[in-house]
Amino acid sequence: MNIYDIAELAGVSIATVSRVLNDSPNVAEKTKLRVREIMAAQGYVPSGFSRGLGQNAMKTIGLVCPDAADDYMAKAVAFLERSLRDYGYDCILCCSGYGYEDCQIAVNALLRCRVDALVLIGSVYADDDPDGQRVNYIREAAAHTPVFMVNGYVRGENIYCAVCDDFDASRSAVGEMIASGHRKILFLADTDTVSTNLKRQGCQAALAQAGLELQADVSVGLSNQINQTRDYLLKLADLDVDGIFAANDALAAGAVKYAKRKGLSVPGDLCVIGYNNSELSVCCDPELSTIDSREHRLCQIVIDFLKLHLSGRQGGTRVYAKGYLIRRGTTDF
Amino acid sequence: MNIYDIAELAGVSIATVSRVLNDSPNVAEKTKLRVREIMAAQGYVPSGFSRGLGQNAMKTIGLVCPDAADDYMAKAVAFLERSLRDYGYDCILCCSGYGYEDCQIAVNALLRCRVDALVLIGSVYADDDPDGQRVNYIREAAAHTPVFMVNGYVRGENIYCAVCDDFDASRSAVGEMIASGHRKILFLADTDTVSTNLKRQGCQAALAQAGLELQADVSVGLSNQINQTRDYLLKLADLDVDGIFAANDALAAGAVKYAKRKGLSVPGDLCVIGYNNSELSVCCDPELSTIDSREHRLCQIVIDFLKLHLSGRQGGTRVYAKGYLIRRGTTDF
Numbered sequence: 001m002n003i004y005d006i007a008e009l010a011g012v013s014i015a016t017v018s019r020v021l022n023d024s025p026n027v028a029e030k031t032k033l034r035v036r037e038i039m040a041a042q043g044y045v046p047s048g049f050s051r052g053l054g055q056n057a058m059k060t061i062g063l064v065c066p067d068a069a070d071d072y073m074a075k076a077v078a079f080l081e082r083s084l085r086d087y088g089y090d091c092i093l094c095c096s097g098y099g100y101e102d103c104q105i106a107v108n109a110l111l112r113c114r115v116d117a118l119v120l121i122g123s124v125y126a127d128d129d130p131d132g133q134r135v136n137y138i139r140e141a142a143a144h145t146p147v148f149m150v151n152g153y154v155r156g157e158n159i160y161c162a163v164c165d166d167f168d169a170s171r172s173a174v175g176e177m178i179a180s181g182h183r184k185i186l187f188l189a190d191t192d193t194v195s196t197n198l199k200r201q202g203c204q205a206a207l208a209q210a211g212l213e214l215q216a217d218v219s220v221g222l223s224n225q226i227n228q229t230r231d232y233l234l235k236l237a238d239l240d241v242d243g244i245f246a247a248n249d250a251l252a253a254g255a256v257k258y259a260k261r262k263g264l265s266v267p268g269d270l271c272v273i274g275y276n277n278s279e280l281s282v283c284c285d286p287e288l289s290t291i292d293s294r295e296h297r298l299c300q301i302v303i304d305f306l307k308l309h310l311s312g313r314q315g316g317t318r319v320y321a322k323g324y325l326i327r328r329g330t331t332d333f
Numbered sequence: 334m335n336i337y338d339i340a341e342l343a344g345v346s347i348a349t350v351s352r353v354l355n356d357s358p359n360v361a362e363k364t365k366l367r368v369r370e371i372m373a374a375q376g377y378v379p380s381g382f383s384r385g386l387g388q389n390a391m392k393t394i395g396l397v398c399p400d401a402a403d404d405y406m407a408k409a410v411a412f413l414e415r416s417l418r419d420y421g422y423d424c425i426l427c428c429s430g431y432g433y434e435d436c437q438i439a440v441n442a443l444l445r446c447r448v449d450a451l452v453l454i455g456s457v458y459a460d461d462d463p464d465g466q467r468v469n470y471i472r473e474a475a476a477h478t479p480v481f482m483v484n485g486y487v488r489g490e491n492i493y494c495a496v497c498d499d500f501d502a503s504r505s506a507v508g509e510m511i512a513s514g515h516r517k518i519l520f521l522a523d524t525d526t527v528s529t530n531l532k533r534q535g536c537q538a539a540l541a542q543a544g545l546e547l548q549a550d551v552s553v554g555l556s557n558q559i560n561q562t563r564d565y566l567l568k569l570a571d572l573d574v575d576g577i578f579a580a581n582d583a584l585a586a587g588a589v590k591y592a593k594r595k596g597l598s599v600p601g602d603l604c605v606i607g608y609n610n611s612e613l614s615v616c617c618d619p620e621l622s623t624i625d626s627r628e629h630r631l632c633q634i635v636i637d638f639l640k641l642h643l644s645g646r647q648g649g650t651r652v653y654a655k656g657y658l659i660r661r662g663t664t665d666f
Contacts, residue, residue: 002434002437002438003434003438004437060425063426067411068401068407068410068411068414069407069408069410069411069412070407071404071407074401074402074403074404074407074410074411075402077401077402077407077410077426078400078401078402078407078428079402081401081426081427081428082428085427085428085442090425090427090442090446091425091426091427092393092423092424092425092426093396093410093414093424093425093426094414094418094423094424095411095414095415095418100335101335101336104335104337105336109418109423113423225612226612226615226616227615250612250616253616260618279558279559279583279613280612280613280616282559282560283559283583283586283613283616283617284616284618285593285617285618
């Protein structure tokens with residue numbers, strides 16, 4: 001029994017069935033009643049998906065992310081697409097890559113598709129300065145269509161942002177690392193996005209408070225691969241660290257594999273903290289302590305902003321979600 | 334120096350610069366020459382992405398997958414989107430879920446968007462019988478727009494399929510498991526897609542050849558989560574197996590964690606083979622032996638089919654790619 005059968009039994013279109021599911025005012029009460037009776041009699045359980053169906057004027061949202069294969073982006077894309085489809089919107093996906101020119105091109109390409117809104121996933125579309133010139137292209141886009149940002153903040157009209165407090169979450173986690181006796185801390189990254197910079201700065205702030213500095217600041221380049229990270233660290237012959245704070249879980253998993261290869265115990269000789277609480281963090285042995293960067297929450301905030309805006313109501317323009325450390329096997333505090 | 338600067342210096346639109354990058358016949362040779370000279374003088378290196386830019390009549394492809402957050406799907410979506418954009422197409426993404434009705438609805442929703450082609454990712458859109466009634470909705474879609482399938486095969490006009498030989502790859506890998514002395518083999522799955530069935534059947538065929546049967550056939554449900562898989566196996570009190578063949582790497586990683594919890598050595602007491610050669614397979618300790626299911630190759634075949642078809646030329650309708658075992662730390666053969 002599916003929505004097509006219900007439509008046939010009721011003698012209406014699937015669009016009408018969908019509207020009944022959405023309790024749309026554009027269906028006569030009599031028709032609603034009949035369709036609902038048939039659904040009840042047939043024991044029909046609609047999928048959330050059926051609700052988005054058959055709206056004749058489906059509208060379109062542009063989703064932009066640097067790389068839809070990246071675990072963090074992939075989860076955001078999946079969550080946003082399903083939420084927006086349930087709300088009656090199609091999504092055009094555009095994977096921009098991480099280059100500045102490519103980000104501009106992607107945003108402009110979707111503007112030309114005349115999307116009803118743009119959702120930009122990841123801090124690569126932001127700038128350290130929310131008023132900076134580099135993000136003028138975002139403000140220019142927002143002059144044409146509302147822009148919603150997942151973990152990026154640009155100040156401007158018609159721009160709505162949900163942001164994880166990466167600085168605070170990092171400062172707090174590294175602060176605990178220091179308090180438990182670790183002094184020689186390495187910051188490990190693979191991109192130079194705003195979010196990565198905030199993580200580094202949070203790390204440095206915690207160290208500064210204890211009168212310390214980063215022991216090492218390593219970027220392995222944009223590979224995001226576990227074994228490449230391990231090998232990169234193994235090549236740094238004079239590495240003398242007792243804590244690694246990594247900008248994502250793949251990097252942290254690489255750090256754990258580095259420690260094993262060097263005969264260092266984790267967390268005894270070397271404690272490791274990852275970021276994003278991905279499935280890699282529980283695959284790793286020992287399981288990674290990692291920061292929950294509240295991705296699901298950020299996406300939900302963006303959806304809420306978007307619904308408010310598209311229904312003509314006002315909302316705020318920036319909401320923070322608080323990241324926090326999940327303690328597992330690679331830390332001893 | 335980006336494509337906008339080149340366009341300004343040359344006094345042409347970015348669409349024209351993009352056409353020059355694509356060596357389009359619709360640009361005068363004189364203009365091409367001028368734009369190329371400016372690019373050379375400025376040391377401009379175009380991103381692959383710039384090529385897809387500014388084509389005024391961007392066309393649209395519908396990408397359908399059950400779950401864009403799944404590692405396999407995410408990689409396919411990312412690869413296909415970038416390839417299609419370079420070729421001048423926008424992609425509308427639709428995540429259908431795994432239910433039969435939802436798959437139908439997704440395909441029909443994209444047809445209503447009047448896409449130039451549909452690409453269906455995953456065997457959930459196929460049927461064990463390529464002529465079966467259950468996949469009539471695919472054949473009906475193909476009457477309106479060409480359909481391209483990544484790892485699914487449906488027989489019909491206007492349907493083009495790239496398929497991994499999951500049966501053969503599984504039979505061969507489990508055959509080696511048996512030859513090296515393992516007899517009590519568990520098949521571990523989380524979906525009941527065509528691909529999962531072929532893996533199970535390949536496994537059973539290898540066992541039958543040795544006069545054996547599956548010791549256990551376990552489906553953990555559609556969670557695809559490592560620790561849930563471990564816990565599910567721990568609850569099966571009377572499990573007596575010396576080999577686990579898993580339909581994906583998350584399941585295999587869960588099996589390795591199960592073994593550790595039970596005090597079984599891997600691969601000594603229990604050998605484990607995963608599927609898809611994902612990043613989880615190298616995160617796991619020991620690293621997972623896993624079958625490379627040739628995802629990248631399947632996507633490339635689909636792109637080649639699509640380009641042939643959209644340029645009005647003929648190609649085949651089905652191509653197989655050969656999966657093969659990558660030997661790492663969870664097998665001893």
